[in-house]
Amino acid sequence: xxxxxxxxxxxxxxxxxxxxxxxxxxxxxxxxxxxxxxxxxxxxxxxxxxxxxxxxxxxxxxxxxxxxxxxxxxxxxxxxxxxxxxxxxxxxxxxxxxxxxxxxxxxxxxxxxxxxxxxxxxxxxxxxxxxxxxxxxxxxxxxxxxxxxxxxxxxxxxxxxxxxxxxxxxxxxxxxxxxxxxxxxxxxxxxxxxxxxxxxxxxxxxxxxxxxxxxxxxxxxxxxxxxxxxxxxxxxxxxxxxxxxxxxxxxxxxxxxxxxxxxxxxxxxxxxxxxxxxxxxxxxxxxxxxxxxxxxxxxxxxxxxxxxxxxxxxxxxxxxxxxxxxxxxxxxxxxxxxxxxxxxxxxxxxxxxxxxxxxxxxxxxxxxxxxxxxxxxxxxxxxxxxxxxxxxxxxxxxxxxxxxxxxxxxxxxxxxxxxxxxxxxxxxxxxxxxxxxxxxxxxxxxxxxxxxxxxxxxxxxxxxxxxxxxxxxxxxxxxxxxxxxxxxxxxxxxxxxxxxxxxxxxxxxxxxxxxxxxxxxxxxxxxxxxxxxxxxxxxxxxxxxxxxxxxxxxxxxxxxxxxxxxxxxxxxxxxxxxxxxxxxxxxxxxxxxxxxxxxxxxxxxxxxxxxxxxxxxxxxxxxxxxxxxxxxxxxxxxxxx
Amino acid sequence: xxxxxxxxxxxxxxxxxxxxxxxxxxxxxxxxxxxxxxxxxxxxxxxxxxxxxxxxxxxxxxxxxxxxxxxxxxxxxxxxxxxxxxxxxxxxxxxxxxxxxxxxxxxxxxxxxxxxxxxxxxx
Numbered sequence: 001x002x003x004x005x006x007x008x009x010x011x012x013x014x015x016x017x018x019x020x021x022x023x024x025x026x027x028x029x030x031x032x033x034x035x036x037x038x039x040x041x042x043x044x045x046x047x048x049x050x051x052x053x054x055x056x057x058x059x060x061x062x063x064x065x066x067x068x069x070x071x072x073x074x075x076x077x078x079x080x081x082x083x084x085x086x087x088x089x090x091x092x093x094x095x096x097x098x099x100x101x102x103x104x105x106x107x108x109x110x111x112x113x114x115x116x117x118x119x120x121x122x123x124x125x126x127x128x129x130x131x132x133x134x135x136x137x138x139x140x141x142x143x144x145x146x147x148x149x150x151x152x153x154x155x156x157x158x159x160x161x162x163x164x165x166x167x168x169x170x171x172x173x174x175x176x177x178x179x180x181x182x183x184x185x186x187x188x189x190x191x192x193x194x195x196x197x198x199x200x201x202x203x204x205x206x207x208x209x210x211x212x213x214x215x216x217x218x219x220x221x222x223x224x225x226x227x228x229x230x231x232x233x234x235x236x237x238x239x240x241x242x243x244x245x246x247x248x249x250x251x252x253x254x255x256x257x258x259x260x261x262x263x264x265x266x267x268x269x270x271x272x273x274x275x276x277x278x279x280x281x282x283x284x285x286x287x288x289x290x291x292x293x294x295x296x297x298x299x300x301x302x303x304x305x306x307x308x309x310x311x312x313x314x315x316x317x318x319x320x321x322x323x324x325x326x327x328x329x330x331x332x333x334x335x336x337x338x339x340x341x342x343x344x345x346x347x348x349x350x351x352x353x354x355x356x357x358x359x360x361x362x363x364x365x366x367x368x369x370x371x372x373x374x375x376x377x378x379x380x381x382x383x384x385x386x387x388x389x390x391x392x393x394x395x396x397x398x399x400x401x402x403x404x405x406x407x408x409x410x411x412x413x414x415x416x417x418x419x420x421x422x423x424x425x426x427x428x429x430x431x432x433x434x435x436x437x438x439x440x441x442x443x444x445x446x447x448x449x450x451x452x453x454x455x456x457x458x459x460x461x462x463x464x465x466x467x468x469x470x471x472x473x474x475x476x477x478x479x480x481x482x483x484x485x486x487x488x489x490x491x492x493x494x495x496x497x498x499x500x501x502x503x504x505x506x507x508x509x510x511x512x513x514x515x516x517x518x519x520x521x522x523x524x525x526x527x528x529x530x531x532x533x534x535x536x537x538x539x540x541x542x543x544x545x546x547x548x549x550x551x552x553x554x555x556x557x558x559x560x561x562x563x564x565x566x567x568x569x570x571x572x573x574x575x576x577x578x579x580x581x582x583x584x585x586x587x588x589x590x591x592x593x594x595x596x597x598x599x600x601x602x603x604x605x606x607x608x609x610x611x612x613x614x615x616x617x618x619x620x621x622x623x624x625x626x627x628x629x630x631x632x633x634x635x636x637x638x639x640x641x
Numbered sequence: 642x643x644x645x646x647x648x649x650x651x652x653x654x655x656x657x658x659x660x661x662x663x664x665x666x667x668x669x670x671x672x673x674x675x676x677x678x679x680x681x682x683x684x685x686x687x688x689x690x691x692x693x694x695x696x697x698x699x700x701x702x703x704x705x706x707x708x709x710x711x712x713x714x715x716x717x718x719x720x721x722x723x724x725x726x727x728x729x730x731x732x733x734x735x736x737x738x739x740x741x742x743x744x745x746x747x748x749x750x751x752x753x754x755x756x757x758x759x760x761x762x763x764x
Binding site for chain 2: 077095096197200216220264265
């Protein structure tokens, strides 16, 4: 196409983009509830609970109404807990016609989830509906804020589009190895072994409770520990604060590593096994993507089944053990582990990094490369990284070997604000970013929404698909998850990136390079979307930890009673959601924070790729629009009706 | 071999072998007695379906549900307990009357509820 034949200039395209975006944003406000003209009225709802849905799954009332809910059951005992109102009614039917009634004044506006409060089968934790008390302003306000973040940032960037690009100032970092105690702890093999032993003990407990404990998931240590506590701790604390901190203490590959090294706490010179090299063709994370996506289609079973959880954990211990006899070092972690892929991706935005203090020292030190060859103090990097070249967290497993081996004491473990890994040039250095990482970002972003709406949304047909109620429903779930994660969402993103390429006016940079680079802007967006999801899981289901500590297997133990009930807990250890009034607000803040960081990252990435401010601004706008629309969808799911 | 390496091997052995077996041993000998009868309620059965005790026994039942809420009722002995899934309840009584008594589910638990029964035989 000839350039002068183009109907719009790039600035006009950008303007058009912004206008369309603003219209969509304002259109979203049409969902905003209107203030009702009529005064308080009495409203009565017959809510029929069944496995695993409420009928109706949406209830709409006006502020000030007298609401009566008659809860009936179509099958077994159910309850109804209303978020924000802290109302909890329980129905133990002695005959199918029994009901339980609650009346309350709708004196809080907003959107509240109501949930089943009595274990009614496997999908009990996900059985819910939405109560809308109009007029709730949370959702409209959050939409306006998201729009404001996007437009404000674009405005600021646009204003500075003719300014020269200056070198970014070095970020303040604290080297944790400066502290003698931390350094001593991290250099010690015995301490590292002790931590691994503790996590291994928990995993043995998880596997055992899964195999022989009660089949009721939310009263079984394995399900609660893995899918609520571990997952929550991983996404809310470990990844954002510690990057790959989990990989440092993960017991899953420990058996394999010990077997290969033939040692638990010492440096052994003679390794066991065939010590083959991983095939070059598979030197990417496509297998991790495949493993993760294979897990997603069974996730609806694994999350609720203690037996499936235990079998998954066994597989994740046996597989690295078997691989350790064939391949050298941590090939499982680096190339296969289904969680390692996204931990690595999101660790790029984490606050902990392992780097060399001064690259010049490494370059001058040419007699030996202890960090990759190993020496008497430790092993060569088992993650196949070259510490000297480390500039992002993606594949550094924080195994701490190089801290032990470096003869020049040139390794730093920095605490930082995070995020700059996303902005550094991935096309320099030995390891290039490729489409495998971009797709990892797409998969995780898609699932942050899909899992949210499936497991924490009011739609029972999605839950029936996820729990494999029938073969057809399972196939639909596979098509939905894989189609969305592999094709639809990446397709939309590539479309927006194509617009970005044309808007920027830059012809040298390929679309593929732009997609790979801009996909990194989705890292803060996806990470914070997952944090919002995990906060809801932990706040709503976190109290399940208490009964499974008291009685991990569902065998009638009561460990707290043995020690005289130190926490003043009753025998029942009832399920109790925490802070349900504030959870949507916390999630709103997290999602908007994620959007802000993602917008910033996309502009920084644009600057680095285009090396021109005007092009970077124009190129980033379509990406910002995509990310803002995605955030609005999540805001609608978590805070809107 | 270094001392700490030997200790480490013992610890791993302890975690992988002794810990699970210790848990089973604890459960059998500390949390339960040899007379404890662990009763599982499921849609729509009692497992075991028949409980046999002798007259005068101090019967010690540990009743749990493996799926949904059930009620454990032996009307002849005036027993009726709500049983939450995965949360066992101790039911203790003295079997003072001989005979065969019905155990039934006292909370409606879907279509098979009225067929969900068991037997208590006191001989």
